[in-house]
Amino acid sequence: MHSVVNLTVHGIGPTNRELDPGEDGTWVNVEQFEQVLDAVVGRQDVHITFDDGNASDLEIALPRLVERGLTAEFFVLVGLLGEPGRLDVAGVRELAAAGMRVGSHGWAHRDWRKLNAAEVKQEIVDANRVLGEILGRPVSRVAIPFGSYDRHVLGRLRRAEVTCAYNSDGGRANPDSWLQARNSLRHDIDAAWAPRVMDGTPSPPLRARRVAARAYKRLRG
Known part of the structure; x- marks a missing residue:
């Protein structure tokens, strides 16, 4: 069975908003981001995704994706659109107009395991509905x-009725799976990181740990 590698980008370059605790760990500079894109060019088995709806998605990522003939999927925080350092409604539509796919990262970046009933509706149901209204098509x-x-x-x-859910479990993924594992860019990656993630073969113990961790997450609660 063929498999894919899903990469996750959060923020790129400088930001004019205060980062959440630990968020700087997944923020990369422009050079690091370009190194990853250059490694991805021509790879049909690699998918690029973006989380959080940062302004850098539009200002930094989009032109560099277009320049290389790449597409990506952007998951935005619907309740934070228009806040400093974030995408606004026009930016979301611009990404879609450029041929990028746009999906939901929820409403306000809350842990979905710790929601009450009202928050569940807002994070999962309302976010998809509002984003669909912005884009003019179902999300x-x-x-x-x-x-x-x-x-x-x-x-x-x-x-x-979510048709695809991305997580952060790491490793390769079955392209037909409803639940998709991803690999996050981090602040300390080097030029060898992307080729290693895309082409490296994890050791049997690491594969076993990943399988066990995914099974545990699916069953816990």
């Missing part, structure tokens, strides 16, 4: 904040 693909899920979260997504 049914999501990226789970913090990669935090359990059997209850997966059940809620199924009931909300």
Whole structure:
């Protein structure tokens, strides 16, 4: 069975907003981002995704993707659109007009394992609905904040008719799987990182740990 590698970008370059605790760990500079893009060119088995709806998605990422003939999928925080350092509604539409896919990262970047009933509706149902109204078409693909899920979260997504859910479990993924593992760019990556993630073969112990961790997450709750 062929497989794919899903990469996750968060923020790129300077930002004019205060980062959340630990968020700087997934922020990369422009050179690091360009090194990853250059490694991805021509790879049909690699998918690029973006989380959080940062302004750098539009200002830095989009022109560099277009320049290389690449497409990507952007998962935005619907309730934070228009805030300093974030995409606004016009920016979301510009990404879509440029041929990029846009999905939901929820409403306000909350852990979906710790929601009450009202928050579940806002994060999973309302976010998809509002984003669909912005784009003029249904939205049914999501990226789970913090990669935090359990059997209850997966059940809620199924009931909300989500057609694809991305997590942060790492490793390669079956392209036909409803739940997709991703690999996050981090602040300390070097030029060898992307080729290593795309072409490296994890050791048997690492593969076993990943399989066990995914099984545990699906069943816990």
